[in-house]
Amino acid sequence: MSRVFISFLLAFAVVPAFGQGSVNVYNWSDYIAEDQLKAFTNDTGVKVNYTTYDSNEILDAKLRTGRSGYDVVVPTASPFFVRQLAAGLYLPLDRSKLRNWNNLDPEILAALARYDAGNAHGIPWMWGTTGIGYNVAEIRKRLPDAPVDSLRMIFDPAVVSKFKDCGVMLLDSATDVLPAALKYLGLDPDSKKTEDLAKAAGVVKAVRPFIRKFHSSEYINALAGGNICLAFGYSGDIFQARDRAAKAKDKRDIAYAIPREGSLLWIDVAAIPKDAPNPANALRFLDFLLEPKVAAASSELTGYANGNKAAFALLPKDISGNPLIYPPAAVRAKFYTITAGTSDQTRERTRLWTTVKTGR
Amino acid sequence: MRAIITLPFLWLGVFFLLPFALVLVIALGTNAPDSVPPVALGFSLKSFTLLFTDDLYLAAWLTSLRIAATSTLVALLLGYPMAYAIARAAPERRPLLLMLVVLPFWTSFLIRVYAWMGLLDENGLLNQFLRWSGLATDPGTILGTEWAVHLGIVYAYLPFMVLPLYAVLEKLDAGLLEAAADLGARPIQAFLTITLPLSLPGIVAGCLLVFIPAVGEFVIPDLLGGTETLMIGKVLWDEFFTNADWPLASAVAICLLVLLVGPIALFQRQQARSLERHL
Numbered sequence: 240m241s242r243v244f245i246s247f248l249l250a251f252a253v254v255p256a257f258g259q260g261s262v263n264v265y266n267w268s269d270y271i272a273e274d275q276l277k278a279f280t281n282d283t284g285v286k287v288n289y290t291t292y293d294s295n296e297i298l299d300a301k302l303r304t305g306r307s308g309y310d311v312v313v314p315t316a317s318p319f320f321v322r323q324l325a326a327g328l329y330l331p332l333d334r335s336k337l338r339n340w341n342n343l344d345p346e347i348l349a350a351l352a353r354y355d356a357g358n359a360h361g362i363p364w365m366w367g368t369t370g371i372g373y374n375v376a377e378i379r380k381r382l383p384d385a386p387v388d389s390l391r392m393i394f395d396p397a398v399v400s401k402f403k404d405c406g407v408m409l410l411d412s413a414t415d416v417l418p419a420a421l422k423y424l425g426l427d428p429d430s431k432k433t434e435d436l437a438k439a440a441g442v443v444k445a446v447r448p449f450i451r452k453f454h455s456s457e458y459i460n461a462l463a464g465g466n467i468c469l470a471f472g473y474s475g476d477i478f479q480a481r482d483r484a485a486k487a488k489d490k491r492d493i494a495y496a497i498p499r500e501g502s503l504l505w506i507d508v509a510a511i512p513k514d515a516p517n518p519a520n521a522l523r524f525l526d527f528l529l530e531p532k533v534a535a536a537s538s539e540l541t542g543y544a545n546g547n548k549a550a551f552a553l554l555p556k557d558i559s560g561n562p563l564i565y566p567p568a569a570v571r572a573k574f575y576t577i578t579a580g581t582s583d584q585t586r587e588r589t590r591l592w593t594t595v596k597t598g599r
Numbered sequence: 600m601r602a603i604i605t606l607p608f609l610w611l612g613v614f615f616l617l618p619f620a621l622v623l624v625i626a627l628g629t630n631a632p633d634s635v636p637p638v639a640l641g642f643s644l645k646s647f648t649l650l651f652t653d654d655l656y657l658a659a660w661l662t663s664l665r666i667a668a669t670s671t672l673v674a675l676l677l678g679y680p681m682a683y684a685i686a687r688a689a690p691e692r693r694p695l696l697l698m699l700v701v702l703p704f705w706t707s708f709l710i711r712v713y714a715w716m717g718l719l720d721e722n723g724l725l726n727q728f729l730r731w732s733g734l735a736t737d738p739g740t741i742l743g744t745e746w747a748v749h750l751g752i753v754y755a756y757l758p759f760m761v762l763p764l765y766a767v768l769e770k771l772d773a774g775l776l777e778a779a780a781d782l783g784a785r786p787i788q789a790f791l792t793i794t795l796p797l798s799l800p801g802i803v804a805g806c807l808l809v810f811i812p813a814v815g816e817f818v819i820p821d822l823l824g825g826t827e828t829l830m831i832g833k834v835l836w837d838e839f840f841t842n843a844d845w846p847l848a849s850a851v852a853i854c855l856l857v858l859l860v861g862p863i864a865l866f867q868r869q870q871a872r873s874l875e876r877h878l
Binding site: 296299300302303304305322325326327328406411413450451452453454457464465466467582585586589590593594596597598599 | 630632633634635636637653655658720721722740743822825826827828829834837839840841842843844845
């Protein structure tokens with residue numbers, strides 16, 4: 240949460256420096272191993288002006304205003320990258336300059352191609368799932384046989400109501416929660432049909448009395464601090480909560496589960512804005528990101544899976560062997576992605592979501 | 600001399616009127632999601648008509664007004680005695696007391712709101728105290744309710760209420776109250792007929808300083824409030840960031856300004872007139 244506002248206050252104050260032999264990279268904070276940036280400068284002589292953000296919204300607003308001055312940015316595929324792509328904000332990638340392209344994971348590329356036909360504009364950086372974070376002890380105390388790896392955990396009133404007293408938070412995001420509700424109903428999670436969305440909204444409305452808050456980042460601290468016991472959120476955020484809780488004075492055991500019905504796959508995409516001042520250096524930087532050792536070192540830092548197949552062998556066992564980070568094929572087969580839709584559909588969905596959240 | 604007078608106008612022109620004009624131009628355009636920036640300039644009232652035909656915007660607006668109004672009232676009821684006490688304190692102690700009012704500004708607003716989260720959480724300091732002292736075993740949570748929003752707004756804007764009130768009360772001629780007492784007025788009577796009317800300009804200034812930012816407040820309801828508290832600031836955020844509809848977001852901003860500035864300007868004119876009458 241802090242993230243949105245603090246970065247909001249800072250974001251517009253940071254102006255990247257421009258130069259001949261440089262590349263202006265705008266990335267999520269803690270998203271690339273810093274020593275790798277030095278390695279890039281040593282290898283190529285290109286200086287990296289590295290600035291970070293904490294929310295897709297900041298990046299989106301900057302890109303849409305135009306002349307952002309960035310050469311490489313890393314938006315989340317849906318709904319941001321795909322929307323920016325439709326607005327023509329990105330340069331097509333010159334594959335001949337990307338010698339390391341073949342290191343990429345074909346499975347992730349195929350998923351990303353749903354947003355970006357032929358993977359013409361972006362390379363997958365980190366990816367993860369959307370699922371259920373919970374406080375093991377509190378859940379066990381209230382419902383010993385709780386279906387922790389099912390969407391019933393958050394959408395079945397009979398289950399969620401058990402956890403009302405210890406606190407439940409859902410993402411404040413129509414593009415994450417409504418598709419999951421559709422999935423829960425056995426409908427197409429990408430459906431844009433009004434009647435389907437109304438049904439999905441009905442599911443969320445039915446559990447709304449048991450939800451403490453809809454928020455897209457507050458659940459990290461709330462889970463870690465024991466203020467809530469159940470959250471629907473992004474895998475990476477819940478891992479953060481788990482690590483913080485484990486370090487806390489009164490240790491809490493936070494766990495993450497990928498819903499067995501299927502999980503929305505999130506992918507952060509490295510791409511070059513159309514008005515990038517140093518497009519040639521941007522390509523060199525992307526090619527550098529495609530090197531297995533760079534992706535592996537960054538995964539070690541973030542604890543997320545990366546889209547680089549060749550990097551897999553270089554990862555420590557606790558990452559590559561973790562089924563919550565690199566899920567087995569049977570779980571991956573149930574990943575889903577959603578398409579952007581028109582701006583009228585976006586408006587309709589946002590409005591619907593507002594009525595659901597506020598209980599109107 | 601002329602330069603000194605021009606400077607504030609120049610400032611207002613560059614930092615208020617110009618941005619306002621830009622926002623107005625965007626509001627009159629239409630949403631063009633596929634261009635940079637995502638606005639097609641023109642003269643369209645589409646965004647404004649949408650604002651007035653969708654009851655969700657009206658509901659958000661009314662909620663914002665209600666919360667701002669109650670918070671302002673509470674801030675006044677708390678701030679008036681504070682300002683009064685400071686104004687009546689021994690002159691050498693006043694700077695210290697004023698300093699205490701202003702002191703919170705030395706810490707970032709954002710951090711202070713976060714501190715409230717730490718106080719009001721389920722396992723926050725307040726609940727820890729309630730459980731420890733045995734006053735309540737299951738105290739419930741204030742965080743995430745409209746109570747917390749009110750609390751946050753009153754806390755954050757209280758100095759803006761106290762300072763103008765103090766400025767007025769401090770100048771109040773104590774002789775008037777002595778005269779009233781000599782003529783047999785009880786203290787409460789003297790307060791109601793002398794102090795209160797004379798401090799009216801301070802009350803108005805303080806209320807405006809609290810009410811206006813409170814209506815458009817975004818950070819406090821987002822951090823301290825629950826999801827069901829729909830305020831206009833959140834609507835603006837959604838239009839700009841979630842829907843990426845700049846014209847509609849701008850239209851919300853324009854309406855916010857016009858609906859606030861209109862009545863306030865009217866009120867101030869009335870005030871000025873009544874002041875002239877008294878003189």
